[in-house]
Amino acid sequence: MKKYAQNSPEAAARLLVMLMVSDGNMDPRELDEIEHLHIYEALNISRKQFIQVLHDYCNDLSDEADESGQIHLIDRQRIDDLLDTVVDPKLRLLVATLALDLCKADEDISDAEMAIYAHMLDRWHLTLDDIEATFAR
Numbered sequence: 001m002k003k004y005a006q007n008s009p010e011a012a013a014r015l016l017v018m019l020m021v022s023d024g025n026m027d028p029r030e031l032d033e034i035e036h037l038h039i040y041e042a043l044n045i046s047r048k049q050f051i052q053v054l055h056d057y058c059n060d061l062s063d064e065a066d067e068s069g070q071i072h073l074i075d076r077q078r079i080d081d082l083l084d085t086v087v088d089p090k091l092r093l094l095v096a097t098l099a100l101d102l103c104k105a106d107e108d109i110s111d112a113e114m115a116i117y118a119h120m121l122d123r124w125h126l127t128l129d130d131i132e133a134t135f136a137r
Contacts, residue, residue: 002056009045011085012095013053019099023110033105083123092124097135
């Protein structure tokens with residue numbers, strides 16, 4: 001896996017990318033939602049940089065393919081390693097909020113997305129109530 005600085009915009013973006021591809025389907029509505037939610041601005045990353053993070057993540061997954069060419073989109077150790085690249089509590093809360101909105105973009109939260117999202121909240125000691133209390137408008 002490509003290394004990004006801890007709490008960097010790229011590290012945060014990669015977590016969103018991980019969730020977006022976790023079900024094996026990149027829905028165009030998720031990409032539209034990135035624009036709609038102003039995720040680039042929220043993470044302080046350009047569109048081009050975000051797309052590069054997406055490209056790099058897909059390449060990293062491809063590099064991890066087993067001998068038969070199978071790619072494991074959900075790997076607990078990889079997920080934990082990526083989650084550990086964001087340690088700032090405010091950034092964690094922001095990423096968790098954006099991730100939830102992105103998961104809902106295609107109107108179907110897959111089992112894979114749900115499992116990873118629940119694990120994210122658990123690992124970061126966050127709850128949906130924390131998100132609501134911080135970002136409810």
